[in-house]
Amino acid sequence: MKKFMNSADDFLKESLQGFGAAHQDIVNCHYDPNFITRATPTKEGKVALISGGGSGHEPMHGGLVGYGMLDAACPGFVFSSPTPDQMLAAAEKVDSGAGVLFIVKNYSGDVMNFQMAAEMMQGPNESVLTNDDVAVEDSSFTTGRRGVAATVVVEKIVGSLAEHGGSLQECKALGDKVNKNSGSMGVAFSSCTVPAAGKPNFDIGDDEMEFGVGIHGEPGRRRDKMKSAQDITNELLEAINEDLKPEANEEILLFVNGMGGTPLTELYLIYDNAKNMLDKKNIKISRSLVGNYCTSLEMQGASITLTKLDEELLKHWDSSVHTAAMRWGV
Amino acid sequence: MSVNFLIHRAKEIQAVIDANASEIEKLDQEIGDGDHIFNVQRGIKLVIELEAVIKDLPMSKALNQIAMKVLSGIGGSSGALFGTLFMTMAKGNDIDNGVDYKKAIEIFADGVEAVKQRGKADVGEKTMMDVLIPVSNCLKKGVEDNKHVKEILNEAIEVAEKGMFSTKDLLATKGRASFLGERAKGHIDPGARSSQLMIKTVCESVLNS
Secondary structure (H helix, E strand, O other): OOOOOOOHHHHHHHHHHHHHHHOOOOEEEEOOOOEEEEOOOOOOOOOEEEEEEEEOOOOOOHHHEEEOOEOEEEEEEEOOOOOHHHHHHHHHHHOOOOOEEEEEEOOHHHHHHHHHHHHHOOOOEEEEEEOOEOOOOOOOOOOOOOOOOHHHHHHHHHHHHHHOOOOHHHHHHHHHHHHHOEEEEEEEOOOOEOOOOOOEOOOOOOOEEEEOOOOOOOOOOEEEEOOOHHHHHHHHHHHHHHHHOOOOOOEEEEEEEEOOOOOHHHHHHHHHHHHHHHHHOOOEEEEEEEEOOOOOOOOOEEEEEEEEOOHHHHHHHHOOEEEOOOEEOO | OOHHHHHHHHHHHHHHHHHOHHHHHHHHHHHOOOOHHHHHHHHHHHHHHOHHHHOOOOHHHHHHHHHHHHHHHHOHHHHHHHHHHHHHHHOOOOHHHOOOHHHHHHHHHHHHHHHHHHHOOOOOOOOOHHHHHHHHHHHHHHHHOOOOHHHHHHHHHHHHHHHHHHHHHOOOOOOHHHHHHHHHOOOOOHHHHHHHHHHHHHHHHHHOO
16 A cells, blocks of 8 residues: 555544645634534524535545535545534534535435434434435445435535525425436546555456446446446446436536546546537536546546536526635636 | 443453454454454443443433444444444433333333334344344343243343344345345354344343342
8 A cells, every 4th residue: 555644543634634724714624523614604594514424535525615515524534434423513613593404425324424413413404315326226335326426516506505595495405406416427447445444445457447336446337347438438428317317408517527546637538528429419518527526535437427407506506616626706 | 220230241241352353353354344343342442431431420321421432433334323222222211210121121122223223224134133133022022921031131142143143144235245245145244243242241241140
């Protein structure tokens, strides 16, 4: 294992400290329990959005805390769910009285821990559970489909609604809608190594890829031999389209997400190849996002997310956002 | 059952788990990701370390402290499941005015039911529920049938062992063993083994007291 680290025990703490210091104009990092909030307090009457999950998926979720997106994020240890004490401390800090919306990826540990936090919380709260991964119905970490990169899209769009005065129920409903309008699938060329484990999560041959991989390197649909980028892209999109069924002339967001170890050069190449295929099907790409947003440590690989956009979603996608990882309109 | 009872059982469980640590670790390496024994040992250690804080507290507060410690200290799914067990037990009716064996069985059974709901796992899915659910049912039935406490506990020890061995031939549909499919067959679930050992330790300790 080669990693920039001093000790496995301090890995998360030092990374959080660096993140907090580098973006002190946007966020505040709190420790024991660990959570990240905006540098400024929640506006009175604004619904507070809190997300979280295991670390190792950066910039998700800490990098998505800021104006127009999350109010707080709770990072667990690498690939391990955060715990209710973190969510409760974060909620106490950012709840302005209008309630808290938890945005949770459908992974068993995350679901159970957020559920417990919601039960223990005194004030009004709701949860949106993302499950956009079309690869598998049940994985080694979940019951039902996994929540992956579309979580970023949910956080952007619901974040905008909350910023513009949406109520807790409206935010919850919009979150569910964005999730339902989204489908994702990923592929991995290499494994990733959890610092505390010290060895790769799985073995994969030089000429192999894991098709439909999850964001911890957990297995997907099948192990395949390497193929051309266009073939891989076509297969990912076919799987998503089969599930999402976008109609001709329907407007979509095309989101090409890097898993951490694949260069932007290749992510843009995937974007080009995806556009080729979607153009042929007359599906209208009206918005785009390309980059490393929902990563799996140093894993080489990428995922594609499509989100069907209507006027409401478009408006909230376009509105201003100012976070460490996403910034436009400001 | 007193707070002191809980602390002493935790210490006995620690000794038994430590003595069987390599076996449990091996089971987990075969079908899991190898961290189960580490989580269990850490959880027990955290509970024992609470001794000074909880020893003079009423039962409900002590159980709640244990729940929060396990929840935040173990983390992940295991923390949530064991946290749920203790948190539910802490909510038991009137437990600050003394807990006899019938009350202890009642709150344990409520706890197991809550864990079942939380993890959405039932008997037959190759998890610790294959031990906890039959044991809980056996204890409740024993009280209903007015059996002697010694008889109930002896049966519980047997039922726990049977449940643990039953996981050997099951396919996993929950937890990390599930992606192994047929490959997980023939291996005892490590969570079933560790919970069977804990139940055996507590039951034997009461029987020998």
